[in-house]
Amino acid sequence: DAGVIQSPRHEVTEMGQEVTLRCKPISGHNSLFWYRQTMMRGLELLIYFNNNVPIDDSGMPEDRFSAKMPNASFSTLKIQPSEPRDSAVYFCASSLGWRQGTDTQYFGPGTRLTVL
Amino acid sequence: SQELEQSPQSLIVQEGKNLTINCTSSKTLYGLYWYKQKYGEGLIFLMMLQKGGEEKSHEKITAKLDEKKQQSSLHITASQPSHAGIYLCGARVGIIQGAQKLVFGQGTRLTINP
Numbered sequence: 101d102a103g104v105i106q107s108p109r110h111e112v113t114e115m116g117q118e119v120t121l122r123c124k125p126i127s128g129h130n131s132l133f134w135y136r137q138t139m140m141r142g143l144e145l146l147i148y149f150n151n152n153v154p155i156d157d158s159g160m161p162e163d164r165f166s167a168k169m170p171n172a173s174f175s176t177l178k179i180q181p182s183e184p185r186d187s188a189v190y191f192c193a194s195s196l197g198w199r200q201g202t203d204t205q206y207f208g209p210g211t212r213l214t215v216l
Numbered sequence: 217s218q219e220l221e222q223s224p225q226s227l228i229v230q231e232g233k234n235l236t237i238n239c240t241s242s243k244t245l246y247g248l249y250w251y252k253q254k255y256g257e258g259l260i261f262l263m264m265l266q267k268g269g270e271e272k273s274h275e276k277i278t279a280k281l282d283e284k285k286q287q288s289s290l291h292i293t294a295s296q297p298s299h300a301g302i303y304l305c306g307a308r309v310g311i312i313q314g315a316q317k318l319v320f321g322q323g324t325r326l327t328i329n330p
Contacts, residue, residue, distance in 0.1 A: 104258075131316065143259075143304065143320040155314055191258060198316045200247055200266060203308065205318060207251070207259040 102126070104208035106192050112214045118180040121211045124173055125194030133193040133205060134167055134177050143191070149175065150198055182215045189213070218243045218309050222321035230329050234293050237324045239305035241286040247308035248288045249318060250279050254301045262290075262303075292326075300328045 105124040113119055125132045133148040147157040152169045160167070164183070169175040179186055189210045196202040219242040229235050239248065247266050251259040263272045268283025276293045292299055302325050306318035 133317070142322050143306075145317045145319075148317060150313065150316075156317055159317075193259075195316075198313045200308075200311060203247065203316050204249065204261060204264055205306075206261060209258045212256075 104192055104194055104206055106190075106208040106211050108211060109209060110212045110214075112216065113182055114216050115183055116181045117215075118178065119182045119186075119213060119215075121177040121190050121192075121213070123175045123177070123192030123208060125175070125192070126206060127173070128196065129194035129206075130172070130197050131195040131203070131205075132169060132175050133195075134175070135191040135193065135207075136188045137191060137210070138188045146177070179213075182213075184215045187213055187215050218307060218319050220305055220307055220319060220321035222303075222305060222324050224324060225322065226325040226327070228327045228329060229295055231296060232294055234291065235295055235326070236292075237290045237303050237326075239288045239290070239307075239321055241307055243286065243309075245281065245283060245286055245288070245307055246311050246315075248279075248281055249306040249308075250288070250290055251304045251306060252301050253304060253323070259304065295326075295328050297328050297330065300326055302326070 107122045134146040137143045146159045147167045149169045167177045191210045193205040193207045195205045250262040263279045265281035271280045278291045302323045304323045306320045309315045
């Protein structure tokens with residue numbers, strides 16, 4: 101079975117450019133999460149969706165970050181404009197549901213973003 | 217906000233030795249998840265614990281949850297090179313729909329020497 105799919109795996113861009121990260125959750129999963137991992141701050145949640153609806157976006161750093169989930173099989177995380185401090189590994193994860201027993205999150209391979 | 221502290225931060229053991237990694241929460245645990253990460257890769261789910269006193273095992277890895285102490289431990293028996301990596305514990309912040317996010321510890325880097 102296919103796991104969580106993320107693209108691209110690596111992205112190098114220049115400061116000020118728009119960056120779009122993509123995620124395809126595991127088929128049948130109803131919850132989708134975006135995390136960011138850095139050496140300084142570790143792994144932190146940015147935003148998550150249940151049934152395509154954003155539930156908690158309190159971790160989104162600022163207005164430069166936006167996330168959408170237009171349907172159950174696709175989500176994007178966009179940074180516009182990008183800054184060097186956005187350099188990190190961005191993970192997408194999905195879970196079957198939100199109730200205990202269905203809420204185990206399965207992670208994708210991540211997108212390593214470098215902003216020059 | 218909830219915080220998870222892992223100890224030790226790094227661990228070097230000789231192949232074949234046993235080891236334990238601890239994860240302590242600053243608040244009540246509603247679900248504790250253990251993941252393993254190798255450099256440049258995503259997190260691999262290992263085990264999930266929900267109830268106090270619960271213990272789960274998979275191959276040579278055993279995880280326990282002490283709800284009263286708000287603590288979980290991960291024990292590896294007869295370590296192998298394949299066990300090397302970064303181990304992260306994650307905790308759910310609540311049980312309602314709006315509280316399913318996970319907060320993570322800073323990770324424990326495990327090195328196995330042959």
